[in-house]
Amino acid sequence: QKEVEQDPGPLSVPEGAIVSLNCTYSNSAFQYFMWYRQYSRKGPELLMYTYSSGNKEDGRFTAQVDKSSKYISLFIRDSQPSDSATYLCAMSAGGTSYGKLTFGQGTILTVHP
Amino acid sequence: KAGVTQTPRYLIKTRGQQVTLSCSPISGHRSVSWYQQTPGQGLQFLFEYFSETQRNKGNFPGRFSGRQFSNSRSEMNVSTLELGDSALYLCASSFGLGGLSTNEKLFFGSGTQLSVL
Numbered sequence: 207q208k209e210v211e212q213d214p215g216p217l218s219v220p221e222g223a224i225v226s227l228n229c230t231y232s233n234s235a236f237q238y239f240m241w242y243r244q245y246s247r248k249g250p251e252l253l254m255y256t257y258s259s260g261n262k263e264d265g266r267f268t269a270q271v272d273k274s275s276k277y278i279s280l281f282i283r284d285s286q287p288s289d290s291a292t293y294l295c296a297m298s299a300g301g302t303s304y305g306k307l308t309f310g311q312g313t314i315l316t317v318h319p
Numbered sequence: 320k321a322g323v324t325q326t327p328r329y330l331i332k333t334r335g336q337q338v339t340l341s342c343s344p345i346s347g348h349r350s351v352s353w354y355q356q357t358p359g360q361g362l363q364f365l366f367e368y369f370s371e372t373q374r375n376k377g378n379f380p381g382r383f384s385g386r387q388f389s390n391s392r393s394e395m396n397v398s399t400l401e402l403g404d405s406a407l408y409l410c411a412s413s414f415g416l417g418g419l420s421t422n423e424k425l426f427f428g429s430g431t432q433l434s435v436l
Contacts, residue, residue, distance in 0.1 A: 248429050
């Protein structure tokens, strides 16, 4: 079983929809939680960064972390065709886990006009 | 501010050859991490360097090695290439200072797409 599980989709939604992306994890040492967006033939781009449990909002994006359930989510409001990409959750235990992020498999999202 | 730069963008090699990939981090970042991305395994951590020292290592065979120079630029080498080494190799940089602040924010380059024939 992978440490981080993410539904690969693909997920297809109409423009303007609210998108919900989720990951579950098994390692209770994880305390830093991130969401990256990756366009085709590009490197991952950091979208959201959260430490420990709680919510964080940035524009149309909201990240939620529930450490008690080992569950994280990313919500995209008013989705746009330019949001079409692969979304990757990533986690780190911090401390001496220098540079090491554990990624989910990624969810392929398509937003159609 | 320039981002993480990786060269070359594409590489084609044959089995048994070796390859060296290069990464220039964001100015001011002293930590460089390397990742392998494949459709089957996703993104997997290779190793991390800080001040020319390897601080962390993933579960890859010894054919995968790296180094970091005094200007924080890093190279990754893969020897005796195998077909399964075909992947997108990504480099990420950060301040790498430790603690509970910004050290975990990794910024990725566009990667080097390696094809082994």
